Amino acid sequence: MTQYIVRRLLLMPLTLIGVTLLIFGMLSFLSPAERVSLYVRDIPKNDIVMNSLIERYGLNDPFLVQYYHWLVGQKDASTGEWAGGILRGNFGYSRSANQNIVDLIKRRFPATVELALYSIVPLIGVGTWLGIVAAKNHNNIIDQIARIFGILGYSFPSFVFGLLMLMFFYAKYQIFPPDRLSNWANLVVTGEGFTSYTSLVTIDALLNGRFDIFLDALRHLVLPILTLSYINWALYLRIMRSSMLESMNQDYVVTARAKGVKEKDVVNKHARPNAMIPIVTMSGMTIAGLLSGVTITETIFIYPGIGSAAAAASTQLDVVTILSLVLLTGFILLVANLIVDITYAFLDPRVRLS
């Protein structure tokens, strides 16, 4: 197992190089002039300015050279100093966010992490629980209601559901506002006397003894969490329901009953642990997805995470930012995958011991 984990860890950089190469490859479909014209606001575009920019950023260089410059940086022939290179921590400047990409990620990623953390239980936990309830009530009215409820959520596009939520809970009743914090709370958080220990507002608020800010942050989280959960419940419900029904039909369940195990324990101790195995695989991917920024949900609720940053960068063809974000989300995905595999092995001795 350790050997397997080490091998996976070693493969990780290679995968990331592959993904970024792919994006770089796609970029080469744009001509240097097309790429640089985004940076020149004047119309008509001035050829001299354009060409000097192309020259300066080396956009005429061969594709692999450009990739090398992005990855490792570029040495200035006269001063001998290196410029750029993400391996040196130079991610570049985000045009769409008007700040350094490192700063952008530092500010936005914690917000996304916070949303993801609070979404796990309602999304995965409740979805799975619904699946268990449906399976236990196989084919009766509760099962039907649970399934219709799930499918309804699944068929809602998240922006439609999100907007409905906003209309009702914000426009009409003003209980759950969009954004991450109210203005007053934001002033406190960014002001003197408030220490940011974790960059997760809810936790920092508690650590600073500001329960009011904690509540304010939670209020802002409710709608995105609800939206993310509802549109995903059907998936968990369906997988858990069928996985549970399948487990309940296995021979070992009959064995358990034949041993005199209580029906409650037949379900809880024998069927459910087996039925949970596919859920683990799926939740790893869901959590990775949440951590990579939920673009649409963050955008609707004006939630300042990396999802909405990625949306802004994409609409403005801000390639540098997109590349960095892809690198980040790719990394998260790979780590999540690894964790899923380890958990999987932990749950299933057949995997662990082979």
Added chain:
Amino acid sequence: MAELYSVKDLETQFHTREGTVHAVNGVSFSLQEGETLGIVGESGCGKSVSMLSTLRLIPQPPGEIVSGEAIFQGRDLLKLSAEELRHVRGGQIGFVFQDPMTSFNPVQTIGKQLMEPLEIHLGMNKKQAWDRAIEMLRMVRIPNPEDRLKDYPHQFSGGMRQRAMIAMALACSPQVLIADEPTTSLDVTIQAQIMDLVTSLRKELGMAIIWITHDLGVVAGLAERVIVMYAGYIVEEARVKDLYAKPEHPYTLGLLRSLPRLDMDEKKRLASIEGVPPVLFKKPKFCPFASRCPYRIEKCLEENPSLMLVGENHKAACWVDTYTGKER
């Protein structure tokens, strides 16, 4: 010998999309203390369903136990509350299933699964149950039981798994052990070892055994009495030696003829009965074996024969005396 277990007129049906399957159609038998009873028949004849029904272990729905009683120690298992029945299952009647591969929970250690009935029925704590589980594995001749208890089912070979399954079924010293084709999925040498094991355990513990198999040969060495089932009916019932010496039902004759014997070559022994047992969607008004029976007469298609006495302690459900070829 006192009667330990008696099943009367048991009828079980499955309500499926295609219609109602009559899986068990009025099965009655009794089991004496310490006796070994064989139940024989091809696959699909209702052997498993009848035994599972007596402990209400069939899936309900689609299954339904339509009628009958299963009297064990003076109580009808079919009428007990779920809680009372639970203490009979695994406590007084142990069950061993056909496929040791799938009959263990793959994500629990063998030890944990072996300890479970001990904790449930004998109220043992973890330590006591663990020690007893070690003893049980030793009893079914698994080496290094202390270590093997920590293993998961997939780390056991098929034969070992079935030994462990037997240990689990016998953990609470039940009066009855029901073994549903416990050797069918094992290869021949392992099969023989398991049979040896059960024979010696029976001597040691004295429990009664119901041994389900599709192989009449297996029953010969083990059982005192045999029931032959076909299409959910008992078609013959006799002491083992009588069944071999003078089989009465054409189906039994067919089963015996398809047994491998040393004095026959391979081709001849494959002269098994043609066709397969029917799935009954209605109670037949004719003999259910008729379509495969070489002795068939007119009457067979008009009325389904019920079990009748054809000798001392020997019953068969057939209109024809197979030795004379004439109607009884």
